[in-house]
Amino acid sequence: MTRVSPSSHFANADAARTALQMALPMIEPQMTQPEVVGSGFLYIVVMDPALRPGDVPFEEAILLEHAVGDRAKWDADYAAFARAKAKASWEQGMDGHRLQALQPYKLREGDSMLWGAVCLDGIVVGVSGAHAYYDEAFATAIAGCLRAVAKHRWQQAVDARQLFAGGSAPGR
Template structure:
């Protein structure tokens, strides 16, 4: 689950990605934190003042393991004690829908409702970028999706940087 105040965010050991491991996901979220923290103070973005981010392991697919095992990293803003709702549960539900379908949650809901199962969320806020699934909950759904997309792009950039550093010269 999510860490208590002052503790580092939790990261699972799911998957075996060479460049998109829990440390890379943590780094992607860290790079996005200034934007995410600023958004918590902007009532036009959302009124909760809270947020939860879920990053899925891009090497794992629904047939490979249970959803929970494919969670690469999670981060809560601020600590859960300040929450007025279970943003972790909402973000996980969005991530689950997008992980299963390979589509942004809003895209499934608005363009492919025939793919929705009876227990799927009807909340947008997950993005899929080159197979990287990230979900955010706490802001308005359109901002949740934008933040999720930013974190996914940052994870891709972190992985690209690691890959470039690992390539032999010549």
């Protein structure tokens, strides 16, 4: 019997890269705008929407990590901040701002108190380096693009008359 992957079939790492490439033309021009990206740097973390806490450790659920700007010039560990934001949103299944502003009682010792991650229909993206509201905007754009890419790939499978994600019934 073939083992079925627990990872998303339609929102996989390749789809995350495609989504990122769709969103970067909006994000990259903002890198020089201090009122948007105060640091001049961004770090992006995209999670696998099919994997939930308890399925795999957080690190194994990361589909994609991407730095914008020269990491050698970072004035803070934006990767750690983006991962921490993504982890909190992934574990709680909600946007970081909602968690911080409306449900801070769910925060555990060691959880990030920064916001800038979103959970859009289960697609979690964390961004760090811009002001929090722009981190959130960039994360939302990437998550929306990933959702669109996944829906497009699903439609292609439907049009090809596939009855199961991946083309064949599980266990065959």
